Every structure is written in C-alpha cells, then in structure tokens.
Amino acid sequence: GAVVSQHPSRVICKSGTSVKIECRSLDFQATTMFWYRQFPKKSLMLMATSNEGSKATYEQGVEKDKFLINHASLTLSTLTVTSAHPEDSSFYICSAGQGTFEAFFGQGTRLTVV
C-alpha cells in the first residue's frame, strides 16, 4: 500500500507553546488528508478534513483556532496545536487517500503537554 509518514512520532512540549505535526504522502499525491486524535483505550475521532489549497473542514466540537491545519501541497498537510495544554495530550494520526479512497494512515504522533 501507499506510504504516509508523520513527523515527529513523539513530542513533549510545555504548556502554552505550539506544536506542529507533519503528515506526508511519500509515493502518491493526496488532494485530501484527514486528521484524527485518539485517547487511551478509545477509538479514533475524526477532527478535520484537509483539502489542498483550501481551508480545512472541522468536525463539530473541534476548535479550529486551537488546531490549525494547513495543506499547502499535494503531499504535505500540517496540524499545529496552538497554546497547548495538558488536556491536548493525545495520539494524533493523519490519513491520506488515493484511488477509491483506500485511505492510508500515518504511524501517529504522541503529544505530551507538561
């Protein structure tokens, strides 16, 4: 299957700082990428849909000013957690699709806010 890479895989930051997570499709072009978060022992929750060259579409209840998404190219989308707080600590995962929406997922980024 296609390869989607996330960076970093783990990050620890201080409260009040911002953290940027990158999601890259390595061997295909993705006009649409998706961002998820996952709490311990819970399922993945879709946060937003990222479309190349346009504004992201956020799911209900997700703060767009807290979670800034940029999809500047067909192979890169970024999620910036702004003014992070301990409750933002979570596992963040992106996915990118191709063909008949065979969405492939990155390996995830574990964010810890201290």
Place this chain on the structure above:
Amino acid sequence: DAKTTQPTSMDCAEGRAANLPCNHSTISGNEYVYWYRQIHSQGPQYIIHGLKNNETNEMASLIITEDRKSSTLILPHATLRDTAVYYCIVSMRGDMRFGAGTRLTVKP
C-alpha cells in the same frame, strides 16, 4: 455516513480462520465497506475494502452479503501477530469514522 456494529471482542486459535462480522444495515448504495486494524500505539493498517462483490487479497477476504447490510472479514490462518483491534467502516469520501471495533485476540 452509515454506522456499523461489531462484537466487542473475539478470540481465535492460532492457525485457525478468524471470522469477524460487521453489521451496516443503513449503508447507502455508493458507500464502500472498509476494514482496518490497529495494533497498540500504531496508526491503523488498511486491510481490504469492497463495494458489492467479495474481495480477497494477501491479507484477508471480505464477504459482503447480497443486500450489503452486513459483511465478514476472514483472516484465513490467524497468527499471534494478528492480535489487534479490527474496525469495519462504511464510507464514500475517504473520511473514515471509527466505531469501537472488535478486539481480536489470537491465542496459541
């Protein structure tokens, strides 16, 4: 998007076939059935997907009922490394919305 219903957990003996059911009675005509699995602390891994016909790849087989209201994922010879949470999802836009999934435990 349609929702799915899966058993919370299942066990399977190593080397035997694992059959994971999924109900999606409200699926619409242009929605695909997808299966993913997630091993602890990793991103979900794509397994297989289908629209109407049964599908098979190197990992698994997908059996979709004629009315498309349910499906079964078959892992033909389960190994210990197949222990994971398996998610059945219906979607037509690529935005995978995950339910609780089935926790499959393969036992020696």
